[in-house]
Amino acid sequence: MKIPKKLSWFIIGVAALIGILFSLSMVGIEPRDLLETTFMAMTPLILAAVGECLDEKAGVVNIGLEGIFLITAVTGVYWAEIVGDGVGGLIIGGAIMGGLIGLFFGIISTYGKAAQVVAGMGLNVFGLGFVPFLMVALWAFPGIHMFDPKLVIRTIDIPVGGGLFRLSPITIFAIIVVIVVDIILYRTLLGLRIQAAGEKPEAIDVAGVNVNHIRILASTICGALTGIGGAFMPLGWFGGLVKEITAGRGFIALAAVVFAGLDPILAAVSSFIFGFSEGLAFTVMITPGVKEVVPHYFIKMIPYIATIVALAIVGSKRFPKALGKPYIRE
């Protein structure tokens, strides 16, 4: 019963998307460009949102996604330059670096009994200050760094309607991650343990599983996925690095998690919606006839307004009972 319902929603969604694209093409917005940017914008959001879903299911709330995005965007480029390859930078500076931050966050939220929301915000503030410092320390130039275009991760070019549709392999990777996480979470013993760690930690503790280890594992995976997303922004999407590169996307990913009620597939869908709003903003800004009429500042607000509206529509959802609470054995 569950799957057909999901499928019907999927069909409705695709139909609505085609409708929107068609009507937008009437005002001169190229659907191919729009979808291309949507897929790019969606990728870091999906990675971070799915990681956060896993993390929150295990009972750890990490609002420091923005901080991880910021730091790994810089370390990703740094390692890509050392290794001489974009994907290498994504793995070392993104996944490993992000994983280490996630590991640290996991340890302080379990054994350190940290107030997780405060610690997460501390991580964001740290990133906000550390990234400009790091950029000056590494490249001796404040706030902006251009790297060798050869380091940008190659896109897969699909010929569509007389042009090329550029799809990043990392986007495909992100979608695979969603499916894998969904399977782990709902079809495996580990997934059951992760859910129990957030819902009823005593239960798995009695069963002889270490709650803290499960939570640290979830936090590390969340950090690693977010790190890939962070490194993807300069290496897979923009092809350059500025200190404000993340532009609040860490928080948009958090919104996607809330929107999805911690379900990985729904988190991917909401990342697509937020990515679409960002793609729309990008495309409208360069569309002749539109950019002269509407000040670009208002167009830039679209993703943020869309996020708020989306959250206002879904309202509050149910979250794991032990979310954000360190587990203390009685």
Next chain:
Amino acid sequence: MASAVIQKFKRPLLESLLAIILGFIVGAIVMAMFGYDPIAAYSALLIGSIGSLDGICESLANATPLMLTGLTFAIGMKSGYFNVGAEGQAYLGAIGAIMIGSVIHLPYGIHLAAATLFAMFMGAIWSLPVSALKAWRGVHEVVSTIMLNWIALFFVRYLIEYHYYEPGRAERAMPVLPTARYQVLGASLTTVIFVAVAFMFFAYFLLWRTTLGYELRLTGSNPEAARYIGINSTRVIFLNFFLGGLAAGLAGATQVLGRPPSWTIYKTLGNVINLGFDGIGAALIGRNHPVGIIFASIFLGILSYGAKFMMYLGVDPDLTRAINGVIIIALSLPELYRIIRRFIVGREAE
């Protein structure tokens, strides 16, 4: 009496000091890692900020808005909400101050008061969507405030570029008229610091000496009990975010009405950006208490002004914000104090 007070504040004070020391240690390690001389950098910071009267004035001027954005966060924490909206509300406060201060002509005194109040009002207005979304739709305030911060950034940039730009100097908004400027005390410190401190005491009085304040604090410390005795949670939400908005709006105003030599904001918002995030540090170091926040803000003011002098050694001044982040993380750890105390004293504390 005095010893009782000391006993009461000893632990929070030690915790804050410990976190600050840890922040500096991490900052030093990071600097050393990248080949800078941490001792030279820190001494440049201190000599630049508190080594001269001008430096002290500048540090206090930097501290002024942080008190207020810190208060925004602290009121939120006291009421049980994680309000990180001071950032955007400060932008609105700054442009609000310009709307009255630069455009309308009024006699001195009235003009200043009108501009200040309007700035606070604008900050508070920007908090209303957060409250409404929280009270009626259950939207988490972290996400809604951050989104509103970004919307505020673009909105204020739009207002500056299209409506309030200074003719001939399009990179900034019109400076406020001389009738809407606080008196300069020295360097860029103005009498606006007294307004800020007065607002801190007003907040203290409201939170600890009125029924309304009690309702806020009870909702924060024990929401079950608050609901049980019939406290209206919607009112608490609106009041808490509104008060926070007033404080953040005033913080924005201090940068316009009380900060020579520019008396305005730049299109990049360079002189108001990150005030909200730095305020979180001020609130946590000051243990969410108005008096504590004043001292914590002065510390952060010294740090942020002194940071400019680290630039002569090639160190990016934003490093102090990273130190601030480390301090916040350290303060989130209740275990840290215990572990370090055990390490130093050699026995279990308490």
